[in-house]
Amino acid sequence: MQVIITDAWLAKSRALHLSGWQLLAAALSASLVLMLVAAGMYHWVFLKGAREGWPVIGSVVRLMIKDETEQRDRYLRENLNVMARKVGDMEARMMQLESLGARVSGLAGVSMDLKTPPGRGGALVSARPLSLEELQATLDDLERLTNQRVDLMTVIESRLFDQRIRKMMVPTQAPVPGKPLGSAFGWRIDPISGTSALHTGQDYQADTGTPILAAAGGVVVTQSYHPEYGQMIEVDHGNELITRYAHASRVHVRKGDLVKRGQRIAEVGTSGRSTGPHLHFEVLVQGIPQDPKKFLNLNPNPVTVAGARAGAVAAP
Structure with missing residues (x-):
């Protein structure tokens, strides 16, 4: 071109x-x-x-602003409705949690005195749409109640854990499960001296080498040979409660060891002042011998008491 x-x-x-x-x-x-x-x-x-403010352009601008505002309001309303339903579900679950917490706190011995705010509680149901301020107030209440429940559950957990520990420290485990019981706690005729004497424990008849189990968790405070008790172990369970295991043929723990309930700590024998293989088991509270049956009967599966066999009773 x-x-x-x-x-x-x-x-x-x-x-x-x-x-x-x-x-x-x-x-x-x-x-x-x-x-x-x-x-x-x-x-x-x-x-x-x-x-x-030109007439035509002003009208167009107002229509655009109105349309944008309606779209924004509709978007906010839809999101508020969704949030309100979720908050309602949260409140319903909070009620279930409160009911569960009441039952568990009763088991733990903890007083549960938590009240929901006036006019609130239960599922979030409203006949009119909630405003953002009302929804925020409800969320604040839920947060406060959640913090209270967390604190309460922490206390309950601590209390239940403490109760479990205390229970595990009580000698309710039979030291020689399934074996017949010999001489019981109380006054009897001493098999060696032939005189009346206090039998300070409970005898378990068993063959030499039968495992001896810890009746509860604790710390071994004594592991030595005693002229009367022979090979002897003492376990401290706290609260001035001690269990004693005597006449063992062999021991598997030492002084200072931590033992658990049901742990094998020794084997049945006839060492010390004894007339036959057996375990002499004692429970001492503040140094005073107690009847072991008072503790062993707390076990849901107690050992059946059988008659004593001659020649298998201990002096101490």
């Missing part, structure tokens, strides 16, 4: 030769410039009309 440019007096002329690609690029450039100018003018006119 050839373009000829001349001045006003036709004194000079100039010819421009444009190829097809150059002509297309020029057209596109001109179009882009026109679009930018039009957009700028439209923007300037629209803003000026909105600021100065």
